[in-house]
Amino acid sequence: MTVGTPNSSKRLKRISYAKYGYLFSLPFILAYLIFSLYPTIYTAILGFTDCEGIGNTDWNILEGDVFANFKWVLQNELFKKTIKNTIVIWILNFIPQITMALILTAWFTSRRNELKGKGAFKVIFYMPNIITAASVAMLFFTLFQYPAGPVNDLLTRFNILDKPYNFHADTTASQLVVAFIQFLTWYGNTMIVLISGVLGISPDIFEAADIDGANGVQTFFKITIPNLKTVLLYTLVTSLVGGLNMFDIPQLYNQGGPDNSTRTSSVFIRDLAFSNEFLYNRAAAASMIIFLIIAACSAVLFYIMRDKDEAMRKKEIKAAKKASKLRGGMEW
Numbered sequence: 649m650t651v652g653t654p655n656s657s658k659r660l661k662r663i664s665y666a667k668y669g670y671l672f673s674l675p676f677i678l679a680y681l682i683f684s685l686y687p688t689i690y691t692a693i694l695g696f697t698d699c700e701g702i703g704n705t706d707w708n709i710l711e712g713d714v715f716a717n718f719k720w721v722l723q724n725e726l727f728k729k730t731i732k733n734t735i736v737i738w739i740l741n742f743i744p745q746i747t748m749a750l751i752l753t754a755w756f757t758s759r760r761n762e763l764k765g766k767g768a769f770k771v772i773f774y775m776p777n778i779i780t781a782a783s784v785a786m787l788f789f790t791l792f793q794y795p796a797g798p799v800n801d802l803l804t805r806f807n808i809l810d811k812p813y814n815f816h817a818d819t820t821a822s823q824l825v826v827a828f829i830q831f832l833t834w835y836g837n838t839m840i841v842l843i844s845g846v847l848g849i850s851p852d853i854f855e856a857a858d859i860d861g862a863n864g865v866q867t868f869f870k871i872t873i874p875n876l877k878t879v880l881l882y883t884l885v886t887s888l889v890g891g892l893n894m895f896d897i898p899q900l901y902n903q904g905g906p907d908n909s910t911r912t913s914s915v916f917i918r919d920l921a922f923s924n925e926f927l928y929n930r931a932a933a934a935s936m937i938i939f940l941i942i943a944a945c946s947a948v949l950f951y952i953m954r955d956k957d958e959a960m961r962k963k964e965i966k967a968a969k970k971a972s973k974l975r976g977g978m979e980w
Contacts, residue, residue, distance in 0.1 A: 688939075695933035701926045717933035727934060729908055730916040731941075733823070737898070737912070738891030740827035741834070746883065748831075749838035754868050756839075757846045759854060770843075774836035781833070785900035788829055792816060819909035822902050826910050829897050834890075838883055845879030846872060881953045885946050892942050913938050 696714045699707030710716055721727050752773060756766055763769070776784070792799050795812035803809040815821045849872070857867045873880075895914035898904060904911030913934070921931035 691932045691935050694929055695936050697929050699928045699932075701928070704928075707929070717930045718937065720930055721934045721937060726908065726911075727913070727916055730911050730913045733898075733909060734892055734894060734912040734914075737823055737827045737830065737894065737910070738888070740824065741830035742887050742891060745831045745835045745838055745887070748835045749842055749883075752835075752839045753842040753846060754864075754872070756843055757872075758864060759858070760864055770840070774840055776832050777834060777837045779833075781896035782900055784829055784833060785897045788825055789816075789901055792821075792825060816902055817906050819907055822906060822910050826898050826901055829901065830891075830894070833897075834887070838887070841883055842876065842879060845876045849875045877953060877955070881949065884949050884953070888945055888949065889942055892938060892945075 694707075695717050696709055697707045698710055713719070755761070756763065756770065791797055792815040794800060794814040794816060797812075799815070800809070800812040804812060815825065853871055853875070854867065857871055862870065893914050894912045895918065898910045898912045899915050899918075902910055904915050917931050917934045917938070920927050920934060
């Protein structure tokens, strides 16, 4: 058996492995700078320019009113309608999505009802999330086809409708179908995230609740939900960001129709930038307005779902420090 010398032990203590963390994170940082931060900054600058069209490298910052593109977008009636459509479709899909995800989470994580084949059920519920948006959108477009689609065929065969109904020409029906597709696609993903959050809660808390005689409903609402606050915040923010950036399903299902009822803000921006007009500057301005809306809504969610007890403790600590400084100044 060999014993290390004091010098070798000192060298081992001096070795720092923290620098390797920077090396491992370097690929992500470079990818973020090139593919995310740079395009965002470039888009923000583009909104203040006169850039129009593909390959236009001679664009300049607007003279006079540099906010002209932003004003044009904010005054555009179609943009206002797409914002409204986006919010309505997101609300219509998120409320049932989070409700279904919470119910399934309570079911799968229940300590009283042991369910056989939980893994198989989780895979089945999550499976719609791995299907491409184009496939799901075209599937539902075919299902609600007029006049000979499967849905119309069933409704008329069972005498629920006297004659086929054109769902694609109904604004409300189109929004509901798009919202349902969004719900079907994402509730499984939300369920998996919530289950992961529940599994991260200490089992001792649930055992203490069982000893105190709490039933399943009380345990879920008094213990599980409060301890899932951080996970719920993550779910809300990511769903908000994804919902306000909806593009593929609204566009592929019914091309934003009828009467622009399923045209979302992202579809509006795409059409503005890559349609016959090629108004890159105004599309960039619209993108930054959506970015600011998402940032503001996210900030509100963070404020509403903050840990109030922790915030109160921080205020008390700050007040105590301030009082001690004042006392120190007075004694001096």
